[in-house]
Amino acid sequence: MINAPITELRRALDAREVSAVELATLFLHRIESLNPQLNAFITVDREGALTAARTADERIARGEAGPLTGIPIAHKDLFCTEGVLTTCGSKMLSNFVSPYDAHIVERLKAAGAVSLGKTNMDEFAMGSSNESSFYGAVKNPWDMRRVPGGSSGGSAAAVAARMVPLATGSDTGGSVRQPAAFSGITGIKPTYGVCSRYGMIAYASSLDQAGAFGASAADCALLLAAMSGFDERDSTSLERPAQDFTAALAAPASAKPLEGLRIGLPREFFAEGLADDVRGAVEAALAQYRALGATTVEVGLPNLKLAIPAYYVIAPAEASSNLSRFDGVRYGHRAADYADLNDMYCKTRAEGFGDEVKRRILIGTYVLSHGYYDAYYLQAQRLRHLIADDFRAALAQCDLIAGPTTPTTAWALGAMADDPVQMYLSDIYTLAINLAGLPGLSHPCGFGDGGLPVGLQLVGDHFAEGALLDAAHRFQQHTDWHLRRPACAA
């Protein structure tokens, strides 16, 4: 049961082979037994989950179940959840109980999904290893000495270890795709604006986008369909018809299901810096794509190397402003002793934020300062346009872009603790997609040295999330990488 795809759980619930309460209890039990080792959850909401499960059972009994009614899920701890602790992985919000629900939380509640709790994350979503959390590092279920990726490391580890079948995440520079790759699961970040940001605690507003984690593309499609949709409370939410991401997935399998699909391979994704074991797994997967009928063509993203400097100006700039509200005045942490207002601000923020958050606030404050704005912020915005133009040109020559999600497999805990820039560089394949606002998906495509999962990233044009899910689904119908489980979930 714990490894079953969502469609199977749905069937079992509808057939009353299992109740939503039983399902919630089963996964809550897995969380209780595994979380002490993995640290994937910050908050486990047993009581809330069982209440929601009972409601779901009533709904199922009335014959009013939707695709996710009674399905256990977990939320990354940056989505505001009414009446439940919402920490963003920070001491600053370690006492913050949100008085309202984020839009996607609201939507998933309405769909009848049963939230088991809130998952660990890098503090304020800043990090690629889930080591910057105030609540401690999350361990990779495939190798507990390694990181699960970040910033949505808790969600990725929870799904990989089958503590929960589905989880939400957020992706500002790769925070869904990279942990999905490191943890051997599927994760999708849709086009900017497809999911409302209302109630998602902001890191970098122009890049932040909610995403979905599941074992497979089919599972992700169900979750994303329920999360996405226009929300008038987010001015950057796109007012367009809801997409049924599951429709294409139902088509019958054939020997050449990807016939006609042109996959672009950016030469910059396969250049220096790509580890051999990752390259090997990705190239084997691409051969499989070709075997299923797809053709591959080399494309170029000549400005890709500019993505990291552009991102590390724009994201910290927005973050420095977004995080100003955490001032100890209205909610969250406030220093116990202070001499005056300025002292209260300084101590509260010095105590409440961790090093990585402080580092990015400092960078952001610097690049927006008088006399530096043009040279840094405006210049970074120009680079952002160049990068978006690169993708436009590349996507004119193909239907989807594919490549490795990350240059390496998961690294050891603490390996990059003293070298933040090295960690920034590890996001080279994912950052640019956020700068361009495009959808990206990572799915398991094999294993590297030490039996660590490797992810393959698919990138499409705006609103191509259906095409990404469809391609990944066809691949998964003919391969079993997405069915492999770490020992703790076997």
Added chain:
Amino acid sequence: MSRTDWEVVIGLEVHAQLNTSSKIFSAASTAFGAAPNAQVAPVDIALPGALPVLNRGAVERAIRFGLAIGAEVAPRSVFARKNYFYPDLPKGYQISQFELPVVQGGEITIRVGEGEGDKAYDKTVRLTRAHLEEDAGKSLHEDFHGMTGIDLNRAGTPLLEIVSEPDMRSSAEAVAYARALHALVRWIDICDGNMQEGSFRCDANVSVRRKGAIELGTRREIKNLNSFRFLQQAIDFEVQWQIDTIEDGGRIQQATVLFDPDTGETRMMRSKEDAHDYRYFPDPDLLPLAIADEWKARVAAAMPELPGAMKARFIDDWGLSAYDATTLTASKEIADFYQATVDAAGGGALATQLPKLCANWVMGELAARLNKAEREIADSPVSPAQLAGLVARIGDNTISNAIGRKVFDALWNGEGASADEIIERDGLKQVTDSGAIDALIDEVLAANQKSVDEFRAGKEKAFNALVGQVMKASRGKANPAQVNELLRAKLGG
């Protein structure tokens, strides 16, 4: 050196609170006077994850203002974050507009001084820009035992910050501009103009330079002046202080100052060195504000006639003096009342005289009575139709001006629905029948032989006394001009 060797240069920044019912980026109410923190949505208290959504009503008001001053309403403008820490600024930044404001340019013609001729003159003040922004909350320092209370009801209230060019050359011009702007924002119904409640606040940028100098002097900004009197006092004090400082060999340092109404002095709040670096950048939570021509056209179609146009019409079409036309367009309420009075008075043979007569009554008797009773023209007990009925009867000589005032009193006190009713009921109709007046004159002459003798001896005063007696005998109803004419004929004949 004396004051006359110096030129004063003033520019104003006015914050006009827009009269939308909800806030600029949330659905919370903007009503004044609620219990602290009762009117706040998640975005107003900057809860984590809360996002702003622009209130189109605030934009529409900005468009109205831009159209009213002949400015360019930008087809695309951008909201920016102005970053600084303060407890009543919940997000740690204010959403404002910086590089691309919604209203660019424009001008307002003001009348400086009162009366006619040399005492008053017109002047055109150019505007730099007007931009939309949100207000901050309030910090309350009393009643908290040494701590500070924060009320966020005002946080997120929409403001239009209206920035003028440094075109004003005296405190009188600055006040005239502020008054004209105050009247305009109320005229086009974008701001209630309530200065006590802070709906209309002025900051004055003041500098001085020697007459003939081309370079502007260093300016100091006087913050938060919430009455026209304080604006005048603060500028006058500041100008003298700057002149004295320079004449004593000092230099003006750029600074922000506060005006203390108790002492009448300005004092330094912060120097340029202490100025914040606001780290403005475009707000990624809001899309650029696009204003299509159709939207502008819709707003333009719903605009009332503007004070400038109305004033010109009163002068050109109705022959009013510049002074009268200025006074009658000082506020939309006065102008509407006057226009309605003229419209109701009708026309006919008297069409050319009525506007001037109506103007005299609105600016004279009515204004005096309202002033005495401390009432606004909008709740005048005498309606435009009633006043028109009265003016029409004076115009067609049914009653004299003096009787008119009696009728006005009756209308004011609610002793009758119309002038005609009161005239009829009280028998106030003017006597124009020559025979009847002749008879009265004969009576008066017979009873006042002494005055007749004095007049014949060359005392003109005696004639006026006799006119008065005849009027008295008629109980004010005789036509004074006719009495004059007939009496002179009799005495001369």
